[in-house]
Amino acid sequence: MVFAPLHIGKLQLASCVLMAPMVGLSTRPFRILARRHGCALTAAEMVSSEYLVRSEPSDREAHRVLEEEHPTALQIVGARPAVMVEAAAMLVDLGADVLDVNMGCPVRRIVKGGGGAALMKDPALAASIIAGIKARVDVPVTAKMRAGWEHGGQEAIVLARALEDAGVDAITVHARTREDRHRGAPLLCVLRAVKDAVSIPVIGNGGISTPADAVTMLTRSGCDGVMIGRAAVGDVWIFERIAAFLATGREPGPPSGETRAETLCLHLRLLIEEEGEKKAVILFRKCIPHYLKGIPGAREARQRLCSAGSAEEVTRTARQLLAPGS
Ligand SMILES: Cc1cc2nc3c(=O)[nH]c(=O)nc-3n(C[C@H](O)[C@H](O)[C@H](O)COP(=O)(O)O)c2cc1C
CATH class of the missing domain: 3.20.20.70 (Aldolase class I)
Structure with missing residues:
Protein backbone atom coordinates (compact mmCIF):
# COMPACT_ATOMS: atom_id res chain seq x y z
CA MET A 1 0.00 0.00 0.00
CA GLY A 249 7.01 -1.52 5.45
CA ARG A 250 9.93 -1.87 7.87
CA GLU A 251 10.17 -0.24 11.27
CA PRO A 252 13.54 1.04 12.50
CA GLY A 253 14.45 -0.23 15.98
CA PRO A 254 14.09 1.92 19.08
CA PRO A 255 16.74 4.59 19.71
CA SER A 256 19.94 3.46 21.43
CA GLY A 257 20.67 4.64 24.96
CA GLU A 258 23.26 7.01 23.52
CA THR A 259 20.76 8.54 21.07
CA ARG A 260 18.26 8.91 23.88
CA ALA A 261 20.82 10.62 26.13
CA GLU A 262 22.06 12.96 23.38
CA THR A 263 18.51 13.93 22.38
CA LEU A 264 17.63 14.65 26.01
CA CYS A 265 20.76 16.84 26.28
CA LEU A 266 19.96 18.66 23.02
CA HIS A 267 16.40 19.28 24.21
CA LEU A 268 17.81 20.91 27.35
CA ARG A 269 20.28 23.02 25.31
CA LEU A 270 17.45 24.26 23.08
CA LEU A 271 15.41 25.12 26.16
CA ILE A 272 18.37 27.03 27.62
CA GLU A 273 18.52 29.12 24.43
CA GLU A 274 14.90 30.10 25.10
CA GLU A 275 14.84 30.52 28.85
CA GLY A 276 18.38 30.77 30.18
CA GLU A 277 20.05 27.97 32.17
CA LYS A 278 18.51 28.43 35.61
CA LYS A 279 14.89 28.46 34.44
CA ALA A 280 15.48 25.83 31.74
CA VAL A 281 16.92 23.30 34.20
CA ILE A 282 13.80 23.65 36.37
CA LEU A 283 11.35 23.60 33.42
CA PHE A 284 13.11 20.59 31.94
CA ARG A 285 12.23 18.48 35.01
CA LYS A 286 8.74 18.18 33.47
CA CYS A 287 10.24 16.60 30.34
CA ILE A 288 12.58 14.13 32.07
CA PRO A 289 10.01 11.40 32.93
CA HIS A 290 8.92 11.29 29.27
CA TYR A 291 12.45 10.42 28.16
CA LEU A 292 12.63 7.59 30.70
CA LYS A 293 9.36 5.87 29.74
CA GLY A 294 9.84 2.10 29.67
CA ILE A 295 13.47 2.19 30.76
CA PRO A 296 14.68 -0.16 33.54
CA GLY A 297 15.44 1.85 36.68
CA ALA A 298 13.40 4.81 35.44
CA ARG A 299 12.32 5.84 38.92
CA GLU A 300 15.82 6.20 40.31
CA ALA A 301 17.03 7.83 37.08
CA ARG A 302 14.20 10.37 37.33
CA GLN A 303 15.07 11.23 40.91
CA ARG A 304 18.74 11.78 40.04
CA LEU A 305 18.05 13.82 36.90
CA CYS A 306 15.36 15.93 38.54
CA SER A 307 17.59 16.84 41.45
CA ALA A 308 20.46 17.97 39.20
CA GLY A 309 21.00 21.70 39.69
CA SER A 310 22.86 22.66 36.51
CA ALA A 311 22.80 21.82 32.82
CA GLU A 312 26.25 20.25 33.14
CA GLU A 313 24.98 17.95 35.91
CA VAL A 314 21.85 16.94 33.94
CA THR A 315 23.99 16.20 30.88
CA ARG A 316 26.60 14.19 32.78
CA THR A 317 23.96 12.22 34.71
CA ALA A 318 21.87 11.51 31.58
CA ARG A 319 24.93 10.12 29.78
CA GLN A 320 25.90 7.99 32.80
CA LEU A 321 22.39 6.60 33.21
CA LEU A 322 21.25 6.17 29.61
CA ALA A 323 24.51 5.50 27.79
CA PRO A 324 26.94 3.97 30.27
CA GLY A 325 30.26 3.06 28.66
CA SER A 326 29.76 5.23 25.57
C1 LIG B 1 -1.77 18.72 27.03
C2 LIG B 1 -2.52 18.82 25.72
C3 LIG B 1 -2.65 20.05 25.12
C4 LIG B 1 -3.35 20.18 23.91
N1 LIG B 1 -3.40 21.39 23.29
C5 LIG B 1 -4.01 21.51 22.08
C6 LIG B 1 -3.99 22.73 21.35
O1 LIG B 1 -3.39 23.72 21.76
N2 LIG B 1 -4.66 22.77 20.16
C7 LIG B 1 -5.30 21.68 19.65
O2 LIG B 1 -5.87 21.76 18.57
N3 LIG B 1 -5.30 20.50 20.30
C8 LIG B 1 -4.67 20.38 21.49
N4 LIG B 1 -4.62 19.18 22.11
C9 LIG B 1 -5.17 18.00 21.44
C10 LIG B 1 -4.06 17.33 20.61
O3 LIG B 1 -3.67 18.15 19.53
C11 LIG B 1 -4.55 15.99 20.03
O4 LIG B 1 -5.69 16.24 19.24
C12 LIG B 1 -4.89 14.99 21.11
O5 LIG B 1 -3.88 14.91 22.10
C13 LIG B 1 -5.16 13.60 20.51
O6 LIG B 1 -4.00 13.09 19.91
P1 LIG B 1 -3.11 11.94 20.64
O7 LIG B 1 -4.08 10.87 21.08
O8 LIG B 1 -2.14 11.51 19.59
O9 LIG B 1 -2.45 12.60 21.82
C14 LIG B 1 -3.94 19.05 23.32
C15 LIG B 1 -3.81 17.79 23.95
C16 LIG B 1 -3.10 17.67 25.12
C17 LIG B 1 -2.94 16.33 25.75
Whole structure:
Protein backbone atom coordinates (compact mmCIF):
# COMPACT_ATOMS: atom_id res chain seq x y z
CA MET A 1 0.00 0.00 0.00
CA VAL A 2 1.38 3.43 -0.95
CA PHE A 3 1.04 6.29 1.52
CA ALA A 4 1.74 9.43 -0.47
CA PRO A 5 3.32 12.53 1.06
CA LEU A 6 0.68 15.07 1.96
CA HIS A 7 0.15 18.41 0.30
CA ILE A 8 -1.88 21.14 1.95
CA GLY A 9 -2.85 23.80 -0.55
CA LYS A 10 0.38 24.88 -2.22
CA LEU A 11 2.55 23.34 0.52
CA GLN A 12 4.11 20.00 -0.36
CA LEU A 13 5.24 18.04 2.69
CA ALA A 14 7.94 15.35 2.85
CA SER A 15 5.56 12.72 4.25
CA CYS A 16 2.09 12.43 5.72
CA VAL A 17 3.25 12.26 9.37
CA LEU A 18 2.45 15.44 11.32
CA MET A 19 2.67 16.74 14.91
CA ALA A 20 -0.37 17.68 16.99
CA PRO A 21 -0.51 21.08 18.69
CA MET A 22 -0.36 20.64 22.48
CA VAL A 23 -0.41 23.41 25.07
CA GLY A 24 2.74 23.25 27.18
CA LEU A 25 4.18 20.33 25.17
CA SER A 26 4.64 21.34 21.53
CA THR A 27 7.23 23.93 22.52
CA ARG A 28 9.88 25.26 20.17
CA PRO A 29 12.63 22.83 21.36
CA PHE A 30 10.22 19.94 20.86
CA ARG A 31 9.30 21.20 17.39
CA ILE A 32 12.95 21.52 16.36
CA LEU A 33 13.68 17.98 17.57
CA ALA A 34 10.61 16.63 15.79
CA ARG A 35 11.66 18.26 12.52
CA ARG A 36 15.07 16.62 12.82
CA HIS A 37 13.39 13.26 13.37
CA GLY A 38 11.05 13.02 10.43
CA CYS A 39 8.01 15.12 11.35
CA ALA A 40 6.73 16.62 8.09
CA LEU A 41 4.84 19.53 9.70
CA THR A 42 5.19 20.65 13.29
CA ALA A 43 2.55 22.57 15.22
CA ALA A 44 2.65 25.12 18.00
CA GLU A 45 0.09 25.30 20.78
CA MET A 46 -3.09 27.33 20.28
CA VAL A 47 -2.89 31.08 20.83
CA SER A 48 -5.91 33.16 21.76
CA SER A 49 -6.88 35.54 18.96
CA GLU A 50 -8.18 38.03 21.53
CA TYR A 51 -4.78 38.03 23.27
CA LEU A 52 -2.86 38.37 19.99
CA VAL A 53 -4.71 41.42 18.72
CA ARG A 54 -4.15 43.22 22.03
CA SER A 55 -0.52 42.15 22.46
CA GLU A 56 2.56 44.30 21.96
CA PRO A 57 4.72 43.42 18.92
CA SER A 58 7.54 42.46 21.30
CA ASP A 59 5.28 39.91 23.08
CA ARG A 60 4.31 38.36 19.76
CA GLU A 61 7.97 37.60 19.00
CA ALA A 62 7.67 34.54 21.28
CA HIS A 63 5.57 32.98 18.51
CA ARG A 64 8.05 33.64 15.68
CA VAL A 65 8.93 30.55 13.63
CA LEU A 66 12.71 30.06 13.46
CA GLU A 67 14.59 28.94 10.37
CA GLU A 68 15.11 25.33 11.53
CA GLU A 69 11.42 24.89 12.47
CA HIS A 70 9.87 25.29 9.02
CA PRO A 71 7.38 24.08 8.00
CA THR A 72 5.25 24.83 11.04
CA ALA A 73 1.54 25.35 11.59
CA LEU A 74 0.52 28.09 14.02
CA GLN A 75 -2.95 27.81 15.53
CA ILE A 76 -5.46 30.40 16.72
CA VAL A 77 -8.46 29.91 18.95
CA GLY A 78 -11.41 32.28 19.27
CA ALA A 79 -14.79 33.06 17.79
CA ARG A 80 -15.02 36.66 16.59
CA PRO A 81 -14.38 36.64 12.83
CA ALA A 82 -12.73 40.06 12.53
CA VAL A 83 -10.44 39.33 15.49
CA MET A 84 -9.60 35.86 14.15
CA VAL A 85 -8.67 37.33 10.76
CA GLU A 86 -6.43 39.95 12.36
CA ALA A 87 -4.77 37.35 14.59
CA ALA A 88 -4.25 34.99 11.66
CA ALA A 89 -2.49 37.73 9.68
CA MET A 90 -0.20 38.37 12.68
CA LEU A 91 0.79 34.69 12.92
CA VAL A 92 1.50 34.55 9.20
CA ASP A 93 3.75 37.63 9.60
CA LEU A 94 5.56 35.66 12.32
CA GLY A 95 6.35 32.90 9.83
CA ALA A 96 3.47 30.38 9.95
CA ASP A 97 3.64 28.07 6.94
CA VAL A 98 0.09 26.92 7.69
CA LEU A 99 -2.56 28.80 9.62
CA ASP A 100 -4.71 26.42 11.67
CA VAL A 101 -8.01 27.27 13.37
CA ASN A 102 -8.90 25.43 16.56
CA MET A 103 -12.42 23.97 16.34
CA GLY A 104 -11.92 21.13 18.80
CA CYS A 105 -10.77 22.44 22.17
CA PRO A 106 -13.19 21.13 24.82
CA VAL A 107 -12.00 23.41 27.66
CA ARG A 108 -15.02 25.10 29.24
CA ARG A 109 -13.55 28.63 29.24
CA ILE A 110 -12.85 28.41 25.49
CA VAL A 111 -16.18 26.80 24.60
CA LYS A 112 -18.08 29.36 26.69
CA GLY A 113 -16.54 32.11 24.59
CA GLY A 114 -17.83 30.39 21.43
CA GLY A 115 -14.41 29.11 20.31
CA GLY A 116 -12.80 25.66 20.07
CA ALA A 117 -15.33 22.82 19.94
CA ALA A 118 -18.24 25.30 20.21
CA LEU A 119 -17.63 26.13 16.54
CA MET A 120 -18.76 22.59 15.70
CA LYS A 121 -22.24 23.70 16.72
CA ASP A 122 -22.12 26.82 14.55
CA PRO A 123 -20.85 25.81 11.10
CA ALA A 124 -21.96 29.13 9.56
CA LEU A 125 -19.78 31.10 11.99
CA ALA A 126 -16.90 28.63 11.56
CA ALA A 127 -17.14 28.96 7.77
CA SER A 128 -17.19 32.75 7.95
CA ILE A 129 -14.00 32.69 10.05
CA ILE A 130 -12.29 30.47 7.46
CA ALA A 131 -13.52 32.56 4.51
CA GLY A 132 -12.27 35.75 6.20
CA ILE A 133 -8.85 34.28 6.92
CA LYS A 134 -8.54 32.82 3.40
CA ALA A 135 -9.23 36.25 1.93
CA ARG A 136 -6.52 37.81 4.10
CA VAL A 137 -3.53 35.43 4.19
CA ASP A 138 -1.60 33.66 1.47
CA VAL A 139 -0.60 30.47 3.30
CA PRO A 140 -2.73 27.31 3.45
CA VAL A 141 -5.52 27.51 6.03
CA THR A 142 -6.61 24.42 7.95
CA ALA A 143 -9.06 23.60 10.74
CA LYS A 144 -8.75 21.04 13.52
CA MET A 145 -12.01 19.64 14.83
CA ARG A 146 -13.39 16.78 16.88
CA ALA A 147 -15.37 13.74 15.67
CA GLY A 148 -18.44 15.47 17.10
CA TRP A 149 -19.88 17.29 20.05
CA GLU A 150 -20.94 13.96 21.53
CA HIS A 151 -21.30 10.41 20.24
CA GLY A 152 -23.76 9.97 17.39
CA GLY A 153 -23.66 13.64 16.32
CA GLN A 154 -23.33 14.64 12.67
CA GLU A 155 -21.46 17.89 13.43
CA ALA A 156 -18.13 16.78 11.95
CA ILE A 157 -19.58 16.01 8.54
CA VAL A 158 -21.72 19.16 8.39
CA LEU A 159 -18.80 21.31 9.55
CA ALA A 160 -16.30 19.69 7.15
CA ARG A 161 -18.56 20.43 4.18
CA ALA A 162 -19.16 24.02 5.30
CA LEU A 163 -15.42 24.61 5.74
CA GLU A 164 -14.62 23.09 2.35
CA ASP A 165 -17.14 25.47 0.74
CA ALA A 166 -15.47 28.34 2.62
CA GLY A 167 -12.11 27.42 1.06
CA VAL A 168 -10.27 25.56 3.83
CA ASP A 169 -7.23 23.69 2.46
CA ALA A 170 -7.32 20.66 4.78
CA ILE A 171 -9.11 19.40 7.86
CA THR A 172 -7.73 17.54 10.85
CA VAL A 173 -10.16 15.39 12.78
CA HIS A 174 -9.24 14.43 16.33
CA ALA A 175 -11.33 11.28 16.07
CA ARG A 176 -12.84 11.55 19.53
CA THR A 177 -15.84 13.65 20.51
CA ARG A 178 -15.75 16.72 22.73
CA GLU A 179 -17.25 14.64 25.52
CA ASP A 180 -14.51 11.96 25.12
CA ARG A 181 -11.84 14.61 25.79
CA HIS A 182 -8.63 12.56 25.30
CA ARG A 183 -9.94 9.13 26.24
CA GLY A 184 -11.00 6.13 24.21
CA ALA A 185 -10.21 4.61 20.86
CA PRO A 186 -10.39 6.87 17.80
CA LEU A 187 -13.76 6.80 15.99
CA LEU A 188 -12.44 5.66 12.64
CA CYS A 189 -15.95 5.39 11.17
CA VAL A 190 -16.52 9.12 11.76
CA LEU A 191 -13.12 9.89 10.22
CA ARG A 192 -14.12 7.78 7.21
CA ALA A 193 -17.44 9.63 6.93
CA VAL A 194 -15.67 13.01 6.96
CA LYS A 195 -13.17 11.80 4.36
CA ASP A 196 -16.02 10.63 2.13
CA ALA A 197 -17.88 13.93 2.56
CA VAL A 198 -15.14 16.24 1.23
CA SER A 199 -12.48 16.28 -1.46
CA ILE A 200 -9.77 18.23 0.40
CA PRO A 201 -7.10 16.36 2.41
CA VAL A 202 -8.26 14.97 5.75
CA ILE A 203 -5.73 14.33 8.51
CA GLY A 204 -6.56 11.76 11.18
CA ASN A 205 -5.55 12.19 14.81
CA GLY A 206 -6.08 10.44 18.11
CA GLY A 207 -4.54 7.48 19.87
CA ILE A 208 -1.67 6.74 17.49
CA SER A 209 1.31 5.35 19.36
CA THR A 210 2.84 2.87 16.90
CA PRO A 211 3.41 2.64 13.12
CA ALA A 212 0.73 -0.08 13.07
CA ASP A 213 -1.79 2.36 14.62
CA ALA A 214 -0.96 4.87 11.88
CA VAL A 215 -1.49 2.27 9.15
CA THR A 216 -4.80 1.22 10.71
CA MET A 217 -6.04 4.81 10.76
CA LEU A 218 -4.90 5.51 7.18
CA THR A 219 -6.32 2.32 5.70
CA ARG A 220 -9.56 2.04 7.69
CA SER A 221 -10.56 5.69 7.30
CA GLY A 222 -8.92 6.52 3.96
CA CYS A 223 -7.49 9.69 5.52
CA ASP A 224 -4.54 11.41 3.84
CA GLY A 225 -2.23 11.96 6.79
CA VAL A 226 -1.77 11.21 10.46
CA MET A 227 -1.11 13.57 13.34
CA ILE A 228 0.70 12.37 16.47
CA GLY A 229 0.26 13.98 19.87
CA ARG A 230 1.10 12.53 23.26
CA ALA A 231 2.98 9.49 21.99
CA ALA A 232 5.69 11.80 20.62
CA VAL A 233 6.43 13.41 23.97
CA GLY A 234 9.78 11.94 25.06
CA ASP A 235 9.76 9.82 21.89
CA VAL A 236 10.40 12.21 18.98
CA TRP A 237 11.71 9.20 17.02
CA ILE A 238 8.10 8.10 16.53
CA PHE A 239 7.83 10.41 13.50
CA GLU A 240 10.70 8.72 11.66
CA ARG A 241 9.54 5.26 12.76
CA ILE A 242 6.10 5.87 11.27
CA ALA A 243 7.41 7.62 8.14
CA ALA A 244 9.89 4.77 7.49
CA PHE A 245 7.24 2.12 8.06
CA LEU A 246 4.83 3.84 5.66
CA ALA A 247 7.55 4.15 3.02
CA THR A 248 9.20 0.73 3.31
CA GLY A 249 7.01 -1.52 5.45
CA ARG A 250 9.93 -1.87 7.87
CA GLU A 251 10.17 -0.24 11.27
CA PRO A 252 13.54 1.04 12.50
CA GLY A 253 14.45 -0.23 15.98
CA PRO A 254 14.09 1.92 19.08
CA PRO A 255 16.74 4.59 19.71
CA SER A 256 19.94 3.46 21.43
CA GLY A 257 20.67 4.64 24.96
CA GLU A 258 23.26 7.01 23.52
CA THR A 259 20.76 8.54 21.07
CA ARG A 260 18.26 8.91 23.88
CA ALA A 261 20.82 10.62 26.13
CA GLU A 262 22.06 12.96 23.38
CA THR A 263 18.51 13.93 22.38
CA LEU A 264 17.63 14.65 26.01
CA CYS A 265 20.76 16.84 26.28
CA LEU A 266 19.96 18.66 23.02
CA HIS A 267 16.40 19.28 24.21
CA LEU A 268 17.81 20.91 27.35
CA ARG A 269 20.28 23.02 25.31
CA LEU A 270 17.45 24.26 23.08
CA LEU A 271 15.41 25.12 26.16
CA ILE A 272 18.37 27.03 27.62
CA GLU A 273 18.52 29.12 24.43
CA GLU A 274 14.90 30.10 25.10
CA GLU A 275 14.84 30.52 28.85
CA GLY A 276 18.38 30.77 30.18
CA GLU A 277 20.05 27.97 32.17
CA LYS A 278 18.51 28.43 35.61
CA LYS A 279 14.89 28.46 34.44
CA ALA A 280 15.48 25.83 31.74
CA VAL A 281 16.92 23.30 34.20
CA ILE A 282 13.80 23.65 36.37
CA LEU A 283 11.35 23.60 33.42
CA PHE A 284 13.11 20.59 31.94
CA ARG A 285 12.23 18.48 35.01
CA LYS A 286 8.74 18.18 33.47
CA CYS A 287 10.24 16.60 30.34
CA ILE A 288 12.58 14.13 32.07
CA PRO A 289 10.01 11.40 32.93
CA HIS A 290 8.92 11.29 29.27
CA TYR A 291 12.45 10.42 28.16
CA LEU A 292 12.63 7.59 30.70
CA LYS A 293 9.36 5.87 29.74
CA GLY A 294 9.84 2.10 29.67
CA ILE A 295 13.47 2.19 30.76
CA PRO A 296 14.68 -0.16 33.54
CA GLY A 297 15.44 1.85 36.68
CA ALA A 298 13.40 4.81 35.44
CA ARG A 299 12.32 5.84 38.92
CA GLU A 300 15.82 6.20 40.31
CA ALA A 301 17.03 7.83 37.08
CA ARG A 302 14.20 10.37 37.33
CA GLN A 303 15.07 11.23 40.91
CA ARG A 304 18.74 11.78 40.04
CA LEU A 305 18.05 13.82 36.90
CA CYS A 306 15.36 15.93 38.54
CA SER A 307 17.59 16.84 41.45
CA ALA A 308 20.46 17.97 39.20
CA GLY A 309 21.00 21.70 39.69
CA SER A 310 22.86 22.66 36.51
CA ALA A 311 22.80 21.82 32.82
CA GLU A 312 26.25 20.25 33.14
CA GLU A 313 24.98 17.95 35.91
CA VAL A 314 21.85 16.94 33.94
CA THR A 315 23.99 16.20 30.88
CA ARG A 316 26.60 14.19 32.78
CA THR A 317 23.96 12.22 34.71
CA ALA A 318 21.87 11.51 31.58
CA ARG A 319 24.93 10.12 29.78
CA GLN A 320 25.90 7.99 32.80
CA LEU A 321 22.39 6.60 33.21
CA LEU A 322 21.25 6.17 29.61
CA ALA A 323 24.51 5.50 27.79
CA PRO A 324 26.94 3.97 30.27
CA GLY A 325 30.26 3.06 28.66
CA SER A 326 29.76 5.23 25.57
C1 LIG B 1 -1.77 18.72 27.03
C2 LIG B 1 -2.52 18.82 25.72
C3 LIG B 1 -2.65 20.05 25.12
C4 LIG B 1 -3.35 20.18 23.91
N1 LIG B 1 -3.40 21.39 23.29
C5 LIG B 1 -4.01 21.51 22.08
C6 LIG B 1 -3.99 22.73 21.35
O1 LIG B 1 -3.39 23.72 21.76
N2 LIG B 1 -4.66 22.77 20.16
C7 LIG B 1 -5.30 21.68 19.65
O2 LIG B 1 -5.87 21.76 18.57
N3 LIG B 1 -5.30 20.50 20.30
C8 LIG B 1 -4.67 20.38 21.49
N4 LIG B 1 -4.62 19.18 22.11
C9 LIG B 1 -5.17 18.00 21.44
C10 LIG B 1 -4.06 17.33 20.61
O3 LIG B 1 -3.67 18.15 19.53
C11 LIG B 1 -4.55 15.99 20.03
O4 LIG B 1 -5.69 16.24 19.24
C12 LIG B 1 -4.89 14.99 21.11
O5 LIG B 1 -3.88 14.91 22.10
C13 LIG B 1 -5.16 13.60 20.51
O6 LIG B 1 -4.00 13.09 19.91
P1 LIG B 1 -3.11 11.94 20.64
O7 LIG B 1 -4.08 10.87 21.08
O8 LIG B 1 -2.14 11.51 19.59
O9 LIG B 1 -2.45 12.60 21.82
C14 LIG B 1 -3.94 19.05 23.32
C15 LIG B 1 -3.81 17.79 23.95
C16 LIG B 1 -3.10 17.67 25.12
C17 LIG B 1 -2.94 16.33 25.75
